Amino acid sequence: MSEAPLAAIRSLPSWLLGRAAARGRSLVAGALAVEGVKMWSHVVLCAVRDLAPVAQADLGRSVGLDPKDLVGVLNELQSAGLVVREPDPNDRRKNAVSLTTDGERLLERCERAAREANDALLAPLTAGERDRFTALLAKISGTDR
Template identity: 90%
Template sequence: MSEAPLAAIRSLPSWLLGRAAARGRSLVADALAVEGAKMWSHVVLSAVRDLAPVAQADLGRAVGLDPKDLVGVLNDLQSAGLVLREPDPNDRRKNAVSLTASGERLLERCEKAAREANDALLAPLTPAERGQFTALLVRISGRDR
């Protein structure tokens, strides 16, 4: 055997992307934890800010979260006073979700923490390489379509 164990696997772009993604998730999760937040809380708060007031079902579709899981996240966020769920004025059968002032402040802190974590992830790259790397990730993720 001429190669080190798993050398062929560990050189695959998919393996390397997975490792980089895991490191990125870990850095962001740790940074958010300092703020008292979890990854899905950050995602949901961000989406609520961008879409509010948003029907709960539309919010779940926007973030790609199963409705049962979304209810749990929203319950936690509402209990912490970070979001409001009120009857949707356009359809009283639905809940509309919006941020509270506390939710907005937490989201600002989470966004700063996530940016700093991503800066740490990309620290080995020059600013030009960061831009190129991000552009390439967008292309291979299919987001540019």
């Protein structure tokens, strides 16, 4: 056997992307854990900040989280005093979610930690390579629009 084990698999872009994604998730999850935050909580906090006040159903759709799972995340965030759920001003039958001041502060720390983790992930690349790599990932993922 002259080739390295799994050479065919390890040369596939999909395999390489998966490995890079796993490493990136691990770095970000570790950085967020220092703040006591899980990945999905970070995603939900970011979405609430960007969309608030946002109906729970709209929030779930925006982040692609199952409604039952979203309720669990929101319950944890609300118990921690990071978000509030109040009647939606546009439809009082629905709840609208907003960040609290503590939620905003925590999110700022989490975003800084996530940026630092991503910097560590991309450390082998030059600034130009980082920009190009990020643009290519956005293109592949269909989020470059």
